[in-house]
Amino acid sequence: MLESPETILQGAEILQKILGVQTCYIGIEENKPDAIELLREKTKGRSAMAVISLHVKYPQGAEKQLIKAITGREVPPGGLPMDVGSVVQNVGTAHAVCEAVTRNIPLIERVTTVTGFGIRQPKNLKVRIGTPLEFLISQCGGLTDHRVKVIMGGPMMGIAQHNLEAPAIKGTSGVLVFPLGDIFLEEEGPCIRCARCVDICPMNITPCHIATACEFEKFEEAEFYGAMDCIECGSCVYVCPTRRHLVHYIKFAKSVITARKRAAQSAEKK
Numbered sequence: 001m002l003e004s005p006e007t008i009l010q011g012a013e014i015l016q017k018i019l020g021v022q023t024c025y026i027g028i029e030e031n032k033p034d035a036i037e038l039l040r041e042k043t044k045g046r047s048a049m050a051v052i053s054l055h056v057k058y059p060q061g062a063e064k065q066l067i068k069a070i071t072g073r074e075v076p077p078g079g080l081p082m083d084v085g086s087v088v089q090n091v092g093t094a095h096a097v098c099e100a101v102t103r104n105i106p107l108i109e110r111v112t113t114v115t116g117f118g119i120r121q122p123k124n125l126k127v128r129i130g131t132p133l134e135f136l137i138s139q140c141g142g143l144t145d146h147r148v149k150v151i152m153g154g155p156m157m158g159i160a161q162h163n164l165e166a167p168a169i170k171g172t173s174g175v176l177v178f179p180l181g182d183i184f185l186e187e188e189g190p191c192i193r194c195a196r197c198v199d200i201c202p203m204n205i206t207p208c209h210i211a212t213a214c215e216f217e218k219f220e221e222a223e224f225y226g227a228m229d230c231i232e233c234g235s236c237v238y239v240c241p242t243r244r245h246l247v248h249y250i251k252f253a254k255s256v257i258t259a260r261k262r263a264a265q266s267a268e269k270k
């Protein structure tokens with residue numbers, strides 16, 4: 001946003017034109033005042049665009065949460081943003097759209113944050129898609145320890161990597177590296193029905209019920225309790241006093257439900 005504001009705004013205008021969108025809201029959390037100020041300056045005179053300063057909150061980047069925070073509209077369970085007349089794109093996508101349309105450049109690189117106590121010199125890097133994580137880490141002064149945990153993505157939703165040959169992909173927003181001493185491996189306990197996971201869930205579903213249904217392979221029940229609406233934010237796991245692997249169960253339930261639906265659809269076609 002600070003380095004390429006015009007490219008982002010041009011990309012947003014192209015998206016507006018293609019999709020027939022009347023107003024484009026650019027939501028930025030208030031802990032980035034420099035980006036808010038710059039984009040407000042750049043959008044002066046663009047009447048169909050507004051920059052909205054948002055409270056810092058997690059999770060807020062998911063499309064349903066953003067729509068609620070900016071417009072007050074609620075996407076119904078199982079629904080899509082278009083059901084409430086909205087479409088959400090991130091600034092990286094707007095940038096990529098402008099590059100593709102005006103310069104004929106496909107998506108070949110992205111900005112990635114390489115950070116964590118396991119990295120000697122944390123940096124934001126512009127990386128070619130396909131670059132091995134090992135190379136990114138070497139560009140940041142290397143590791144502080146020979147035993148580390150590497151996560152591709154953010155601290156709540158990122159995925160641990162098996163080795164450093166894994167490539168940066170178009171969704172690699174960050175690479176987090178933790179020394180082993182900073183990692184807590186806690187045993188999973190039984191659900192004590194405290195409902196903390198239910199209270200915290202931004203999608204208003206019941207993670208404890210979905211996880212239990214999944215454990216007993218009752219996937220219809222998991223779907224009934226809203227498994228497919230889970231945005232995998234990890235908030236439920238964070239608050240669970242017995243460290244239930246709730247997101248793991250829910251992801252598994254989602255994959256089984258999706259596979260069953262696909263199988264049913266292809267059986268219908270035959």
Ligand code: SF4
Nearest residue numbers: 191192194195197240
């Ligand atoms: S927070 Fe954990 S222990 Fe509490 S109801 Fe949810 S799954 Fe059960």
Ligand code: SF4
Nearest residue numbers: 201230231233234236
């Ligand atoms: S990860 Fe947990 S808290 Fe987040 S949406 Fe899914 S069930 Fe709700």
